[in-house]
Amino acid sequence: MDCDREINLRRVALAGGRHALALTAAGTRSADELAGRVRGLYAWLRLRPEQSVGLWLASGYDFLCAFIALALAGKRIVMPHQMQEGAVRLMGDHFAALITDQPVAGFAGPQWLPAQWPAACDSEPDASAFSREVELVLFTSGSTGDPAPIRKTLAELESEIATLESAFGREVQDLTVIATVSHQHIYGLLHVLLWPLARAAAFLDTPCHYPEVLASEVLRLEPAILVSSPTHLSRLPESGVFTEAAERLRVCFSSGGLLHERHARAFAALNGRAPLEILGSTETGGVAWRRQSESSLWQALPGVALATTQEQCLQVRSAHLGDPAGFTMGDKVRFAEDGRFELLGRADTIVKVEGKRLSLTELQKRLEAHPWIEEARAAVVRGRRDEIGVVLCLLPAATGRLERGGRRALNQALREYLADYFEAPLLPRRWRYVQALPRNAQGKVLAADVLSLLEERQS
Known part of the structure; x- marks a missing residue:
């Protein structure tokens, strides 16, 4: 791919080709198969009155087909970050219909499953379908866990693909992409589906x-x-x-x-x-x-x-x-x-406790530098008296110590270690030991989840 020319993913997708594009459980799908399926879905979607469509599909190939067809039809593409019924209710105002393989009982709009899609065809979209602006809505959980809409355009994604190609094109070439992350979020969408499409590389259909x-x-x-x-x-x-x-x-x-x-x-x-x-x-x-x-x-x-x-x-x-x-x-x-x-x-990790400033990031780094600690997260538990709390994952060397000496002894040893770096009012008073930190679908640890663990006071 020539990274100096403008990238138009809609044109790339409909250009087709005999090369392998998606490696699915049902077999290899070629770029020609993608083009035919996209044309069939586009011809149907452009007649639908819904302008905003949510998109959630486990198959990367199905997702890419629907994504390009929606873009050609000029629809707003909305990408929920999860599909639990409660989360869909929070995001539901952003889309009037859903393309999904995971129907949601509480969603009132139409829901279209891949099995219901029209057959592939060879009709060509009009010229405007390749140039009209396409809006995307993605969601980020932020620090509180509440879904916040982030608006982008297809042109911005195409510009980022050109950036990635300029930086790493020689390394990735047309090699097959295997992922452990979901294409439902912007990182996976770009690296697993859209950039491979642009450079004529294949991708494994599911993480x-x-x-x-x-x-x-x-x-x-x-x-x-x-x-x-x-x-x-x-x-x-x-x-x-x-x-x-x-x-x-x-x-x-x-x-x-x-x-x-x-x-x-x-x-x-x-x-x-x-x-x-x-x-x-x-x-x-x-x-x-x-x-x-x-x-x-x-x-x-x-x-x-x-x-x-x-x-x-x-x-x-x-x-x-x-x-x-x-x-x-x-x-x-x-x-x-x-x-x-x-x-x-x-x-945003600078907090005040008893009138003294503390960097939660510095506290976490100090703990992670200790030979017993794998990962650490800190938060302020507000109450009659504000307290610093930490959630810790231990390395194997410390697990036996915890079992032998108990949590109080381990807490005290870590407090003594931290006392070399922090004043007494800033030392943790709440300690939680877990096998793994709580992470959302994007692999991020949310402050709200850390605080929830600390509020279940055990020490």
């Missing part, structure tokens, strides 16, 4: 959630690309079945959170190189990248302009952000002389 399934697919499809998240990459190197497969991966992408240096090193020991981490958000799209086997600093993606506010928060401007005013992220950074930068933590 691989288990190491043995992932390993089998990597060995079958090598050399391949893995699109994953820190949640999965923290566990994969521990799986014996994944060890051989890791060597066969050409590139691994990670996004949706920060990959711990320990986990980056463990992956690099198997693959030779650490994953390519993409920093960004639903609002900004991709912002910067790094590969920790080369550097811990972040490098801006091509065409992304970065600056900082007086509070050291990262300011972003890019073509795929859309808003010329840019966007200020909640991440504090420090720039190096060469333009790369270090993440210093979230600005």
